[in-house]
Amino acid sequence: MPRHRPAQRPLSVSASHWREDGVAKVRYGSRAEALSAAEERARESGVALSAYQCDFCGGWHMGRRSARQN
Numbered sequence: 035m036p037r038h039r040p041a042q043r044p045l046s047v048s049a050s051h052w053r054e055d056g057v058a059k060v061r062y063g064s065r066a067e068a069l070s071a072a073e074e075r076a077r078e079s080g081v082a083l084s085a086y087q088c089d090f091c092g093g094w095h096m097g098r099r100s101a102r103q104n
């Protein structure tokens with residue numbers, strides 16, 4: 035059985051779709067789903083997260099809140 039490798043970050047696309055380790059971020063189908071996951075993660079870790087729509091895949095991801103997202 036062939037092994038599947040996770041999609042690795044191409045050099046030419048936006049960083050907003052990829053984690054720091056080069057693996058694609060989890061894609062959520064709606065802003066509400068991403069916000070719910072962000073709130074749950076924030077409760078677990080204490081890190082404030084937000085949701086944003088990805089220009090690369092059109093889905094929604096969560097990420098750290100920057101000063102401009104406040």
